[in-house]
Amino acid sequence: MYQLIRSKHGDKNSIQQRQAGELEYLVFPKLEETGAVKHLFTTRTGGVSSGIYATMNLSFSRGDDPLNVMENYRRIGEVLGTDPEHMVASRQTHTTNIHAVTEKDCGNGIGRASSYEDIDGLVTDVPGIALVTYYADCVPLYFVDPVHRAIGLAHSGWRGTVAGMAACMVLYMQEHFHSRPEELVTAIGPSICADCYEIGEDVAEQFRGHFPEKVLQKGKTPGKYQLDLWQANRSILLNAGVLPEHIAVTDVCTCHNPEYLFSHRASHGQRGNLAAFLMLKNNS
Template sequence: MFQIHRVEECNPVLRQNCIRTEDGTELEYLTFPLLEETGIVRHLFSTRLGGVSGEEFASMNFSVDRGDRMENVMKNYGRIAEVLGCSAGDMTASHQTHTTNIRRMGPEDRGKGITSARDYENVDGLLTDEPGLVLVTFYADCVPLYFVDPVHRAIGLAHSGWKGTVCRMGECMVRAMERDFGSRPEELYAAVGPSICRDCYEVGEEVAEQFEGFGDGVVTPGKRAGKYQLDLWLANKRILRQAGIPASRIAVTDICTCHNPEYLFSHRASGGRRGNLGAFMMLKN
């Protein structure tokens, strides 16, 4: 398996998984043991390894609007579908514009944004209680948020960059699950997925000042004058805790996208020349 740089080498939070595709390619993906322990979901976070895309999209890219060929992207979806035991037509995708808009997905949404057109836009969070329907969201430094309710058998996925985080996307997801499924925060499991870490995420004062009130450590002095380091992992963990999810039910990533640009797409590390990673999750039938 690929040798990755972990922030917490002594206590891995994410598990590396590797399978060999029909053409002999090694496909690697990441999973959270904490979510697997619920027993009701299949999930993964993709890496760059195991797809068919080339150049800056190499090789497991899920973006069709950055210049990659549609046929390559669809083959990539097909390979992930094999891992999950479904088809690309069972997937439904977000339309991310850094909002806190959340949409409940049902059986009628199968394929939307993947194999058929969306009839919605500006949606950064997805919810469902439909078994076999795969939620899909996209990343290249922003924070993936996973939610599992094993009591009411419901799941959620959300995209949370700095704008989503400052607007408390994690809490918005918890409240939406309470409303739609009767979820109780203390019964939820959550995970903060691979994204840019504090050491790599330098921001200006106009961003840093919006995180006043998030507590010590979220914003720290930068490496250059007038700059700051922003810890989205800590900010999102605090949001989830304040929303009522117990600390023992929250897993926070130990892998930074920017530290691992050959393994994970990073907008900052690549200067914008990159594809998209995908977060995938489904309720088992």
């Protein structure tokens, strides 16, 4: 199994490696402990794609052979106990738009063309449908309501973070599923860490004053800053009413592990996509 390089940021042991044959993936014990869901975050291992997409690329839009991508989905489906026909994909454009998934959405963006645009968050209370969102440095956000049996999955880069995507998801689940923030169990997934994420003054200004000071630190070069998206999203979740003991913050950075995880910054854009999967279990 690949030896992960773990960041000094995040929560130690918040995320663990699992293996199914050659396929390695990551899980949050905190989400598993709810007993309500199946979930994972993919790595680059165990797929059939090649070249810059090697091997577990889940993107149909970056130039990979679609047949290889579909086989990769099938292999992930085997781990989750489902298939691509029961998966629903986002259509990410760095918004805070959220879509409530039902049975009619099954296969959307995977087995068939997407029927919607500009969707960075997915929620559902339908068991057996796997929500899917995509990453190569941005932040995956997982939401599980084990009381009202509802789930959510969101993509949050710096634009989504500064716009409060995590809070938007909490509010949406409150309104649609009667979820209570203090009952939600959440996770902030593998993405770029503060040590690797250098930004300019234009981005820093949008965070300054709206987040705890530790989220933004002076950069390694003059006029630059290091942005901690993990702690920014944790702060948003806390302000939205999620309990601190119900938030798992990864310590796995995509940019620190480019042979194992796709990183846009580390690869200079020559890469495939990782994906987060989250599925509500059947009551039985």
